[in-house]
Amino acid sequence: MTHNHPETLVYLDYQATTPVDPQVLDAMLPYYRKHFGNAASRNHAFGWDAEKAVEHAREVLAQGIGTTSRSLVFTSGSTESNNLAILGVARMYQPKGRHLITCATEHKAVLDPMQYLVKEGWELTTLGVNSKGHLDLEELRAAIRDDTVLVSIMHGNNEIGTLHPIAEIGAICREKNVLFHTDATQTLGKEAIDVEAMHIDLLSASAHKLYGPKGCGFLYVRRRNPRVRIEPILHGGGHERGMRSGTLNVPGIVGFGKALELCLQNREEEQRKVAALRDRLQQQLMDKLSHVHINGDPEHRLACNLNLSFEFVEGESMLMGMHGIAVSSGSACTSASLEPSYVLRALGVGDELAHSSIRFSVGRFTTADEIDHAAALTISTVKKLREMSPLYEMAMEGIDLSNVQWSGH
Numbered sequence: 084m085t086h087n088h089p090e091t092l093v094y095l096d097y098q099a100t101t102p103v104d105p106q107v108l109d110a111m112l113p114y115y116r117k118h119f120g121n122a123a124s125r126n127h128a129f130g131w132d133a134e135k136a137v138e139h140a141r142e143v144l145a146q147g148i149g150t151t152s153r154s155l156v157f158t159s160g161s162t163e164s165n166n167l168a169i170l171g172v173a174r175m176y177q178p179k180g181r182h183l184i185t186c187a188t189e190h191k192a193v194l195d196p197m198q199y200l201v202k203e204g205w206e207l208t209t210l211g212v213n214s215k216g217h218l219d220l221e222e223l224r225a226a227i228r229d230d231t232v233l234v235s236i237m238h239g240n241n242e243i244g245t246l247h248p249i250a251e252i253g254a255i256c257r258e259k260n261v262l263f264h265t266d267a268t269q270t271l272g273k274e275a276i277d278v279e280a281m282h283i284d285l286l287s288a289s290a291h292k293l294y295g296p297k298g299c300g301f302l303y304v305r306r307r308n309p310r311v312r313i314e315p316i317l318h319g320g321g322h323e324r325g326m327r328s329g330t331l332n333v334p335g336i337v338g339f340g341k342a343l344e345l346c347l348q349n350r351e352e353e354q355r356k357v358a359a360l361r362d363r364l365q366q367q368l369m370d371k372l373s374h375v376h377i378n379g380d381p382e383h384r385l386a387c388n389l390n391l392s393f394e395f396v397e398g399e400s401m402l403m404g405m406h407g408i409a410v411s412s413g414s415a416c417t418s419a420s421l422e423p424s425y426v427l428r429a430l431g432v433g434d435e436l437a438h439s440s441i442r443f444s445v446g447r448f449t450t451a452d453e454i455d456h457a458a459a460l461t462i463s464t465v466k467k468l469r470e471m472s473p474l475y476e477m478a479m480e481g482i483d484l485s486n487v488q489w490s491g492h
Contacts, residue, residue, distance in 0.1 A: 086153070093453045096409045097446030098241055098269060101470035104294040104336070104447070110295065110341040117239040122331045123322060133333045140340025140365070147343045148286060148303060149269075149277035156323045157331055162192040164287035165235075167302050167327065168264045171197040171313030172233045173205060174283070180230025181205045186218050186237070187429040188245070193235050193266055214431050215380035216245030219254065227259045234261055239269040242426040242442060243379030244388025246274065253282030260312060263412065268292055269385055272346030273354060275442050276407050278303060284311050290335065294447060295342030299335030302327075329485040358386035360445045365389050367458035372465055374478070378427055378440055389443040392427075392436040395475035396468040399443060404464035408457050411442045 094102075114136060122137045124130025141152040158164045173183065187209050201207050208226045210218045216235070227234070233258050239246050249265055256263035264285040267276060272293035278286060286303040290296055304326065305311045319328040346353070364418035369375055393401065398412035405489055425435030432440070443457070469475040478484060 090256060091406055093457050094409045095443045095445060095449070095453075095457055096411055097199070097449075098244075098292070098385075098442065098444035099411060100170060100291050100297065101294045102448060103296055103340060103445055104345055107295055107338045107341045109478050111334040111338040114337050118333075122333055133331075133383075137331055137333060140336045143340040143344050144156060144288075144301060144302075147252050147271070147276070147347055148288075148304060149279050149366070151306070151322075154278075154303050154306050156304055156326045157336055158300045158302055158327055158374065159298055159332070160291070161190075161287045161289040162300075164289070164300050164302035165192040165264075165266055166196045167313065167316055168304075168401060169233065169235060170200070170283040170285060170316055170478045171326070172262055172264070172311070174314040175198050175312050176232040179232050180228070182208070182228055182231040184208045184210065184223070184226050184234045186210045186212065186247075188212055188216055188239055188240055188243070188275050188426045189235065190268070192240055193237070196337075197235070202457065209383075211410070212245075212429050213381075216240060216243050216426075216430055217380065217383075218247065220248070220251055222251065224255050224259070227255070227261055231259075231261045233264060235264040235266070237266040237269070238389075239267075239274060239385045240388075241269050241428065242424060243270075243430070244384035244392045245379045246270070246383045246385065249276075249283065250281040250383070256284075257282040272343050272350065273386065275350075278305070284309070285313075290342055291338035293346050294356075296335045296338045297340050299332050354386045356449070357445050357449070360449050360451065361387060362390050363451065364443060364445070364454045364458055365391075367455070368461060371462045376432075377432065377438060378432060387444045387446055389445070390440060392432065392440040392466050394436065394439060395472045395478065396465055398439050398441055400468055401439070401461075401464055404467065405460055408445075408460055410457075412440070412455070 089416050118132040120129030120133035122130065125429040141155050144150040145155050158167060181204065183197055183200065183205055185193060197207050210222055210226060212218050236247055236252050254261050262284045263282060266287045267290050268287060269292060270276065271288040282349050284305045289300040304313060310456040313326060315326050317328050322328045378390040378392060404414050423434050427440060428439040474484060
């Protein structure tokens with residue numbers, strides 16, 4: 084299959100990754116050529132320059148979440164941060180107990196390390212969610228036991244955009260004396276985060292979701308009240324105060340700091356702009372098409388996220404029709420099994436609807452023209468596919484499909 088880029092390319096997949104902001108790239112370039120030192124080289128100016136740049140970025144990033152620079156550990160991204168938090172805490176706090184709590188709609192980078200620990204004999208409670216993707220706080224409270232060492236709940240969902248009430252969750256964990264980890268990959272630089280006010284003990288973030296480079300992330304590890312200790316997963320050299328060995332990605336870290344600085348300069352204004360574009364897209368699609376469902380919580384969600392199910396069409400065939408628009412389909416097009424999204428399934432969205440879902444995500448460089456173009460193309464694609472659908476025809480005739488007796492052969 085050849086991927087020929089058509090003339091007009093509209094990028095509406097900002098939740099998958101973002102382009103590097105030109106100002107971020109400018110900040111990074113000198114650290115590839117002129118100041119190329121290793122931040123751990125203590126004997127010469129090249130190393131000192133690199134170290135100084137890293138410490139400045141660490142300061143900016145730490146302030147961005149309301150903490151001090153010594154609480155941040157640089158990693159290769161959120162997947163590593165999540166693994167380090169979950170595996171690191173589990174191994175360090177094993178004497179206290181072997182029970183973990185998470186939520187059914189978490190990213191695989193949280194669920195998979197949890198499952199890995201289950202194989203090693205840990206117990207895991209996975210909380211369900213309601214039809215909007217919210218967990219029940221009382222259920223969370225009841226799930227915490229004396230031997231629970233960690234609760235891991237994301238801040239904003241990568242598929243449906245639902246925002247969890249992190250401060251309330253943090254308060255429950257603090258009251259019950261259990262560590263709280265949050266995956267803030269989708270929210271850093273976009274939603275307000277304060278690790279003190281929200282009682283967050285560990286937090287994962289990644290540069291490439293906020294107009295920074297790929298391959299760079301951090302894990303916040305609380306230093307006091309309580310002091311959190313984690314066992315490293317990468318050994319050798321004892322970098323990052325022993326929590327994560329390896330030569331630091333200096334240009335990446337510099338870019339990460341610059342990217343967050345730019346996000347925080349006009350966070351609220353940018354959020355409003357992004358949400359307005361998202362609403363413009365939603366409005367046009369809802370006005371011109373019937374049988375469209377919003378997945379997630381229309382109120383408490385990321386500004387950039389619009390996850391819709393279009394009844395009587397298949398997400399995969401929609402993507403084929405929407406040439407020139409980069410979006411992501413809710414069904415796992417990459418897997419051989421074509422399983423519908425586990426996130427939508429957790430919300431109780433039926434398989435048919437889950438298979439017809441598309442995630443549009445808007446960002447800093449999206450224009451109103453692009454939104455209008457994407458809306459027009461989506462509308463014409465859905466109409467074309469529905470014209471070929473006998474189910475759509477039956478529904479239009481007022482037949483309730485849920486009561487149809489399909490005969491087997």
